[in-house]
Amino acid sequence: MDFSIYIHEFLILAGAMILALLSPGPDFAMILKxxxxxxxxxxxxxxxxxxxxISVHIIYSILGIGLIISKSIILFNIIKYLGAAYLIYIGYQSLKSKGIKLDNSASKANKNMSDFKSFWFGFLCNALNPKATLFFLSMFTVVISIDTPLYIQAFYGLFCILATMIWFTSLSLILSQNRVREFLNSFGKWFDRVIGSVLILLGLKVAFSK
Structure with missing residues (x-):
């Protein structure tokens, strides 16, 4: 078996994935918030x-459902509008926020958001992200050959999942440092309003994109 073909695919996928992660979007806004x-x-x-x-996108791409979605305007629009509605919803929640005062106590800082809810917010933010849908549809229909074995495609998917976790976890460690939080929290309600506005604008951009 000639693995050089798969190395070439992987390098293209990895490069595109890194560029996608570096591009600010809904996921970045979520982690910042x-x-x-x-x-x-x-x-x-x-x-x-x-x-x-990301596993949602990986699974339907590997199963071939991604090809169906790419050919169906109705299905893609359903995903697009669900994603847009979710972004607008969490943006609206930020606009309603009264802001918080920084507290170095982990329990107090975390009292309004359970671990599961934090996880669920992040999961839905990516699973309903049309940008991610388009990215993986293009990767699995253009870059990755239909003849690539499933275990190789699964490895590609695992790489994307781990790369995303590592990137956003690293951002979390930086953005949650007390100095950074103190600086951003000094803006109080304005921070929530800016982030909320950004999320709503991203949602509207998604909704009206073609």
Missing amino acids: QSVTYGKRSSIFASIGIGLG
Whole structure:
């Protein structure tokens, strides 16, 4: 078996994945919000959720459902509008927030967001992200050959999941540092309003994108 073909596929996928992670989007806004508002623990659980949210895209791409979605405007639009609605919803929740005061106590910083809820927020943010849908559809229909064995495709997917978790966990550790949180929390309600506005604008952009 000539593994050089798969190495070539993997390098293209890995390069594209890294560039996608470096591009600010809903996932970054989510981690920024969780890190500053609820602290490191909540943000890390959200990061794990974002990483595992990718498994949704991986599974339907490997099963071939991705090809069906790519050919069906109706199915893709359903995913797009669900994602847009979710972003607008969490953005609206941020706008309603009264802001919080920074507290170095992990229990107090985390009292309004359970581990499961943090994870679920991150999971849905990625699973319903049309940008991620388009990315994996393009990877599994253009870059990755249909003849690539399933275990190789599964390895590609595992890499994407782990890379995403590591990237956003690293961001969480940086953004949840007391100095960073103190600086951003000094803006009080304005921080929540800015993040909420960004999420709503991202949701509207998704909803009206073609």
